[in-house]
Amino acid sequence: MATSLRHATAVVAVGLCCTAPLDAQLASPRSVPATYAITNARLVPVSSPVIEKGTIVVRDGLIVAIGATVVVPGDARVIDGTGLTVYPGLIDAYGSLGVPNAPAAGGGGGGRGGGGGGAAAIASGGAAANSNYPAGLQPEVSVTTLLKSDDEAFSGPTSAGITTALTGTGSGIFQGQSAVINLAGADVNAMVVKAAVSQNIGFSPLRGGYPSSLMGVFAALRQQLLDAQHYRDVKVAYDKNPRGMQRPEFDPSLEALQPVLARTQPVILYASTQREIERALDLAKEFTLRPIIAGGGEAHLMAARLKAENVPVLLTLNFPRRTAAPSADADPDPIRVLKERVDAPKNAGRLAQAGVKFAFQSGGLSSWADFTANVQRAVDNGLSADAAVKALTLQSAEILGVSDRLGSLETGKIANLTITRGDLLDRGRVTQLFIDGKPVAVRTPAAGAGGGAATATGAWTVTVTLDGVDLATTMSLRQEGTRLLGSMQGSLGIAELQNGTIGTDGELRFTVTVTLKEGTEEATFIGTLDGNAVHGRMAIVGHSPGSFSGTRPQRAGGPPSGGAPRTPPGAR
Amino acid sequence: MRRLSTIRSFEDSMKKTIRLAATLMAAASVLSAQAKTVATGPGATLITNATVLTVTKGTLKNTDVLIQNGKIAQIGPHLVAPAGATVIDATGKFLMPGIIDPHTHLMSDAVNEGSLSVTSMVRIQDVLNPTAVNIYRELAGGVTTVTILHGSANTIGGQNATVKLKYGGSASDMLFPGAPPTLKFALGENVTRKNSSQIAMPGQTVARRYPASRMGQEEVLRDAFTRARDYKATIDEYKARVAKGEKNLVPPRRDLELEPLVEVLEGTRLARVHGYRADEMLMMLNLADDFGFKVKALEHGLEGYKIASEIAKHGADVTSFADSWSYKIEAYDAIPYNAAILMRHGVVTTLNSDSDERGRRLNIDAAKLMRYGGLTEDEALATITINGAKTLGVQDKVGSIEVGKDADLSLWNNHPLSVYANVDKTFIDGKEYFDRQKDIAQRDQKARERAELEKADANQAPANRRAVQPVLPQEER
Amino acid sequence: MRTNRIVGTAGILTMLAALPAAAQLGSFNPPPGPQKTFALTNARIVPVSGPEIASGTIVISAGRILAVGASVTVPAGAQVIDGTGLRVYPGMMDAGTSIGLSEIGQGANATVDVSEVGSFNPNAQAFFGLNPQSAHIGVARVVGITHVVSRPTGGILSGQAALLNLAGSTAPQMAVNRNLAMVIELPRSGFGGRGFGGFQAAQNASNTQDVNRTRTRQLDSLRALLKDAEAYGKTMDAYARDKTLPRPKQDVVLASLVPTVRGQMPVLMVADRATDIKEAVGFAEENKLRVIIVGGRDAWQITAFLKDHDVPVLITSVMDLPTREDDPYDVNYGAPAKLAQGGVRFAITSGDAGSEARNLPYTAGMAAAFGLSKDDALKSVTLWPAQIFGVADKFGTIEAGKIANLVITDGDLLEAKTNTKYLFIDGRLVPLDTKHTDLNDKFKDRP
Structure with missing residues (x-):
């Protein structure tokens, strides 16, 4: 008998959720039958042409059969794959x-x-x-x-x-x-x-x-x-x-x-x-x-x-x-940043x-x-x-x-x-x-399960104070996991951030080459990002410590990246 | 540090049974990287009727210069353009060699490896950024060759890189073919961290680094060169045994920290020493004498004038500032006469920028030396051209306008020692890398490109709010 | 306000105490000679106010220019200086510096007297921070910079700038106007917080909106202070007229602001970005201040605005690297030409704290290399700054009656290779010795 996928999911969910407590109660591990057949599905084997309607059989962790005319084994738990497409796991x-x-x-x-x-x-x-x-x-x-x-x-x-x-x-x-x-x-x-x-x-x-x-x-x-x-x-x-x-x-x-x-x-x-x-x-x-x-x-x-x-x-x-x-x-x-995005x-x-x-x-x-x-x-x-x-x-x-x-x-x-x-x-x-x-x-991801931590991505207006002088700079930052990328332009010159890292607690650090009155130097920034504000300290060889603080406009809303609706795909 | 000592004792234990690989491959790898430099072979270019400031052979009025295969092919009046050659009418204009800036931190993704006092193993070559926009701005100031130095955070810094500013190519395309390798040393306030900030992450502390005085600097240098001498002995011993025909020898461990120091001792790598105060520079010269090598150049050397004879005797060059001073205590006795005094004592002296800003106007800095110290025009020009070429060890290829040299040239609308001059065109290896008229012409195109990019989906703010179109500021109409 | 007043007063005491320390670095500036009668003859004269005189004479007496022309009679007893082959220019004015207030920026904090503690220090006077023996002064004047506007920095109300002749052994000898202008550094719009000068509140802002709110509060405080000063002035005047009124308490800080709020003392407002310049102008107009913009990096973008509002600009950034990645390489070099085309009143300044103020002529020259006419380049460092500060009756050209600040050279004043042959400041012949020539003399022939 074919069960609906919805049903199968429920079964599986029960299986997954309850295995551990049951294990704890039972003397021996459970022997859950592990043969499945997905029928009437569109199959994308990748290594060979797409099978518009076929069956794939899985047993003991392995694929044991795939094709348009596969016979479903008697021991298989059957899932009706009508309207579904099966890909190799991504x-x-x-x-x-x-x-x-x-x-x-x-x-x-x-x-x-x-x-x-x-x-x-x-x-x-x-x-x-x-x-x-x-x-x-x-x-x-x-x-x-x-x-x-x-x-x-x-x-x-x-x-x-x-x-x-x-x-x-x-x-x-x-x-x-x-x-x-x-x-x-x-x-x-x-x-x-x-x-x-x-x-x-x-x-x-x-x-x-x-x-x-x-x-x-x-x-x-x-x-x-x-x-x-x-x-x-x-x-x-x-x-x-x-x-x-x-x-x-x-x-x-x-x-x-x-x-x-x-x-x-x-x-x-x-x-x-x-x-x-x-x-x-x-x-x-x-x-x-x-x-x-x-x-x-x-x-x-x-x-x-x-x-x-x-x-x-x-x-x-x-x-x-x-x-x-x-x-x-x-x-x-900068045009460079606009172009990177495109x-x-x-x-x-x-x-x-x-x-x-x-x-x-x-x-x-x-x-x-x-x-x-x-x-x-x-x-x-x-x-x-x-x-x-x-x-x-x-x-x-x-x-x-x-x-x-x-x-x-x-x-x-x-x-x-x-x-x-x-x-x-x-x-x-x-x-x-x-x-x-x-x-x-498949469950809705828990909050924070895929990033979701503080992201530094955005355009920041930052004031750097060094030797008693305030220097305004705009930083275009981009966060990839714990990597902090980007560039800055303004009164400290124009440069790309190097060695940038940011922790889940917002602790960030990067170096950047700056041009001051005295010359071109390397500055190390260490600070903390907190919402739409950032502040911290800066060090340059030969100078007493500086400080920086900056903000960015509050988000317009929506997810931090990739949130904008994209154009519908054309016919392929 | 623990690793170092482990390796060293490991090495000692091996000494009796194993001996070393001969050639130091660091030098070889530099050469192979340089060999990749593109020979674009641009077509011939004839620059006609210019005032040619050759620097080494005087000023030639109404003179033509023919560029072929990236080299200066002919200099003289009424040259005939080969078929297909680009002809540039330079009537009323001034042609000078491309400016050489011997000390900059341009196009570098890192400046200091400041963790240890000796970091001779690090290489600027590994961290060049060929896309830095300031390269273009230097080209617009007539600069064609620079040495990018490691910073001055530690006594022995890293390996510098000499490059031609062939903007648009990859970093390896830009390395100056055949330029001798160099190593940065530093003395004084930056090394002892007298007014440097050390900042740490919350909860971290920064340990004080040795040396904290000019005494310790000497000790660090002496220790490093002593270790390098031992290392060299180990390698020489190994080579000798190989030469004698001994088989199955394991080459000694290569030590990337000491290899460049051995090269300095052998004279194949040039020592470039950042120093301000006369006493610290003299210490370095004497230490070099003790170890039998030459300091190629004192960087900045702001108090060089106080020991000009000693510098001349040692044979070091000085790359100085024209007139920067008073920004810190060790720069308080800097004087703009420094270059002139050194040159009168026979020291090869150049101006350096140490700054992406100042690098764009070294011509004006050179002109200042005519005021402070009375240099002639050719002497002033030499401080930003041929003298730099000598300090970098590339005087056979660049630094003057002579037949056979690389066609690294800058064409000016006025005498380059005039403050009223600006650069018309800059050539490297005969190829045009800057053209003022083209630059002006493409500004509208850039604005259009920006407007087009702003329309793209990826440049829209979330929630599909149409962004306020930010544009580069335009003049009010 | 109470707190600020205390800070301001304490600040002055601190600066006074710091003076001797600054002077310990040495005594580098030889004093100028006496105000005698001089005659400069046979010189090529560039009066700036009119056409060049190919060969003429200038007579100086009692500190002033007595006569100038092609056929001027040399008075009896005048010290004659033969100017054959030489050129005479009006001395240059660097209107964008803090010269004399800070000697060594790094590692010698005791020599730095350019900023006070706190945000509102209208009574911090550059005059009292000035070290007449600063080596920077001698070095700047020998290129032909004869007078300067030296200003304090930091905070919101930084203090008062002074107009100084660059010759004299004491501040009173040098000062032409010790209370020339008030300096205001408005917090930049949208920029997150500042670490120096007391903007601690904004440092912990959580976003741009917070920063702007903090900024609004700061501007409100400044407004209130200006209103208080206005009221103070009114009360004092009233009491002066009518002693039957209750005797008002004196207040040093408010008193120092009265000329400003009455429009008698101009205000130097530091701003570089177009939005900040516009805001500064708006604030000044709202509070009836006479504004002069210092900085003015992006002023070329809003020339019509500046012309309409008749706001002059002291531009400090001609030699700076472009601040935006996509800026044309010559955006700052070319800015003065655009201001000139747009009819904006401006002066070119060194924009340097002191040691590099001597680059002023080359800075103007660079503007000329990128579109400004040579005549305008010269005016931008002589006549125009004098006009902007309302002292063109004393400075900026070679005309009879003006203060005799003159530089005599062997070439174009703005060229780097040009040598200064004679220098007059306040009608006194100034020795051309500096810390640098001293050291040069000491070491140049050392074997």
């Missing part, structure tokens, strides 16, 4: 899902409290015991040790149809080993689809020690990679003939870099602007690493090189948009055209509703719908090295399914997920 190809208190966008905050002092525990991310390196430069850290299964935190991504994610610690420079996880599981280890998928690298300096600047970050990365090469050479020599040779000290950090040097493990480098991408690629080339770029906001400007060097991109869906009506008191947004949705189409391989990632979106909405914007701006779906599924799996088990609807693959009413990219509604063959209900 993959969020970069981030820190499942890591409590982690930055929502990787590549963000430097390892806090790191620098010089050994491996003290840090507030976010994690620190390895017995490391020779400070937190933030510990490639041996595995995100799997930090994971928490958190229905609340997952309600956001799952509401967007995401079943799977690449997750990293999101903290530090060598951010450690990432993992591909499913966003459901009885325990954290069951969530892990594959561990040690990549070594993630961010370029934000540490706080309170070396390296404290972007150039220091590059030097530290280089030295550690060189040390890893040297460590390898010494160990080879020692293993060949230990007699008469002092035993090389074991170094877990340098051990962890061996797969990176051997190219068996890719590095995911967070790089957004053209020059950041260029720097990341140069570093990878210098050490013949296997690079993947994450972020890639300006990847389209680097398409030729990315293609030539066969470097995939994990493309952010956090498209910049104007968030509030411009203030009459602020200087107008170009962001064109990025994917341009990469596709150039033959660059890419996958989508949420990039610290403050609203999960924007995840598919922004894919749609990319489609409206030149990306084919097929390519878009592929970039959410199979291509993602390929880049992350898990296409043997994920990314398409094929027999034998993990039964991660995203089920929609209507086309996913035509404002279809995600109604149901299957993760590891088990149905997962």
Whole structure:
């Protein structure tokens, strides 16, 4: 008997909600039948043509049959898929899902409290015991040790149809080993689809020690990679003939870099602007690493090189948009900023055209509703719908090295399914997920589950007071997770923010090059964002401390980003 | 720090059994990056009937300059334009070499790695921002080559980058091919943090960094160069064993902190030393003598005039300000005669901007030296052209208008040492990077582009409220 | 108001106490010679008030210009200076500086006397903060800057600017008008808070609306203070006429504002952005103040407004980098030309606190390189600032009867390479020695 999907959802919801208490009461775990058949559905296998009306059968976590003429097995719980479309589970190809208190966008905050002092525990991310390196430069850290299964935190991504994610610690420079996880599981280890998928690298300096600047970050990365090469050479020599040779000290950090040097493990480098991408690629080339770029906001400007060097991109869906009506008191947004906003949705189409391989990632979106909405914007701006779906599924799996088990609807693959009413990219509604063959209900995301924290995005009028003089400047800020991006123009000159981070508590920090009467200097801003106000202190070498305070016009209302209704998609 | 000591003891333990890789690859990687510089091969350009300020070979009136393949091909009267050449009538105009600003923090995404006292491993080259709008503003002031220096927050800063301001290209396209690598050192108030603020996140404290006095600066330098000398010995030893045919040697650990210092000791990397007070600069010169290397240039060197003979004897150049002074205590004895006194003592002296603002008008700063100290026109021009080229080690390529040199030129509507002059065009490697008339012509186009972009969906405020169209301020009609 | 008054009074005491400390840095400015009779002969004279005189004579006596012309007789007993090959200009006026009030900005706070504590300090007088021995003074005057408007900064009512001749060993000797103008720095509209000068309230604003509310309160306080001063003046006048009235209590702070509220003393209002300039003008008109804008970076955008309201501008930003990313590269260089075209009265100033005030001539020259006529460039640092402050009867041109502030050069006054050969301030010959020439002399031939 076919049950309605609504009914099935109810069953599943009961199953999920009640398992734990029942477990506690019963002597043995429950044996819930785990065979499902979704019939009469539109099936999008991605790896093969769309089946307009067909059946997919899932058993014990795997896809066991798919096709137009599949016979429903007798033990299957049947779901009538009329009017539904089944996709492979969507993959969020970069981030820190499942890591409590982690930055929502990787590549963000430097390892806090790191620098010089050994491996003290840090507030976010994690620190390895017995490391020779400070937190933030510990490639041996595995995100799997930090994971928490958190229905609340997952309600956001799952509401967007995401079943799977690449997750990293999101903290530090060598951010450690990432993992591909499913966003459901009885325990954290069951969530892990594959561990040690990549070594993630961010370029934000540490706080309170070396390296404290972007150039220091590059030097530290280089030295550690060189040390890893040297460590390898010494160990080879020692293993060949230990007699008469002092035993090389074991170094877990340098051990962890061996797969990176051997190219068996890719590095995911967070790089957004053209020059950041260029720097990341140069570093990878210098050490013949296997690079993947994450972020890639300006990847389209680097398409030729990315293609030539066969470097995939994990493309952010956090498209910049104007968030509030411009203030009459602020200087107008530079053309560059206006153009960035217009170009962001064109990025994917341009990469596709150039033959660059890419996958989508949420990039610290403050609203999960924007995840598919922004894919749609990319489609409206030149990306084919097929390519878009592929970039959410199979291509993602390929880049992350898990296409043997994920990314398409094929027999034998993990039964991660995203089920929609209507086309996913035509404002279809995600109604149901299957993760590891088990149905997962789609719920309205809890507040704060997908960002929702204080966002700094907007145009700020800021007064900087230095040496008794007030200097007015307009800052165009953009927040991506814990990354704080933007530029400023005004009486301190014109420059882009560097190393910007912002915590969920509104604590922010960035450096920027300013031009004063005496010359061009680097200023460090540390402060607090509180609603529509910001204030704090500023330091410049050779000057006594300055202060800054600023405000922005109150929001016109609506969600912080991507809230404006978009133009209806054209006929495809 | 713990890491450093670990590595060092690790290194010691290896010494008896392993010896080192020979070549220092840092230098090699610089060269390979520079090799990528685009040779755009612009067509020939003939600039006719200009007053040519060659700087090294006097002033030539009513003279033509032919640019071919990015080089100055011919200089003389009545040159014939090759077929297809662009001809620029420069009647009444002045052609000078592109201005060289030997000390700036232009186009850099970071200025200081101030965490440690010795950060010779960091490289400005890694953090260049080729899109910085101030590059264009320098071009509009006739500047074509600059060295972007690490800041002065610590005794041994980082590796500087010498670039041509080829705005529009990538950072690697802009690196000056063949320019010798350099390293920044700093002395005085900024290093000792006498009036620098240290701010921390709430709940954090900032530890005081060594050194806090000019005594400690000397110690930091001596310690670093001593370690570098040991490092060099380790490497030399390894090379010798390889040369003797020993097999299966593991090269010693490469130390990115000490490699540049070894290069300074060997003379392949130029030391650029920020100093204001005479005493601290003299300390540095003497320390360099002790270790057997030359300080290539004293940066700012505001009290250089007090020890001009000593600087000349050592052979250091000075990149100074024309007349900035009194902004802090160590600048109180700065005088605008500094450059002239140094030059009369035989010191190669240049002006630097240290500022994205001042960099746009170094021609006026040069003219000031005629007033303060009585430099000739050519001497004044030299302080912003050929002398800078010498300090940067690129005098064979730029800094004067001579056949065979790079066609890095600026064309002025008036004598560039006049305050009434502005730049008409700026060329680098024969390619035009600034044109005042074109700049003026495209201003309306920019306004239209803005208006068009403002209409886009992504530039609408939420709640679909039609934004008040912000426009760049226009003159009232 | 009570609090402010106390702060203001205490401020003056503090400044007085600070004077000797500032003087400890040295004594760099040789005193000028006596006011004798001088005759400058055979010189090319650029009077600014009229056409150049190719070769003429200027007679100076008792501090004033006695005669100027192509065929002026040299009086008996005059000290004759042969000006063959030289040019004579009226001395330049830097109307946008704080020279003498601050010696070393960083690391020597004891030498900084340019700002007072608190928001309302109408009686903080630059005159009392002035260090006549500031090395900046000698360095500025030898390029031909003979007189300046030096002003306090910070707070809302920063204090009173003084008109100073740049020669003299004491402040009274230098001051032409110690109470030249009141300085008001209105809080900028829409800009979040200020850390200095007492705007602590706005620092904790939670949004732009808060900032604007705080700003409104501050403006209200300022208005109230001005009204109080007006009433105070009226009461004092009434008592002077009629001693049968109750004797009013004296108030130093309110008294200092009376000339301002009566329109006798102009107000320098610091504003750069177009909206701020308009607001400053509106505030001034509402309160019947005689406004002069200092800053004026974006004044070129509102030339018609400024012309209509007949508001002059002391522009401080000619040499500044453009403040907006999309600004044309020459937006600030070209601003004076646009003001001139728009018929706005303006002067070009160095905009510098003191040490770099000597860049004034090159700043005017840069404006000339970008569209201002050379004649106007010269006027913008001589006659026009004098006119703006109503002292054109004393300064700004070479005309008989004016104060003999003259600079004699070997070339164009605004050119950087030009040398000053003689300098007259207040009819006194001023030695061209400075801290810089002293050090030059000391070290230039050191072997």
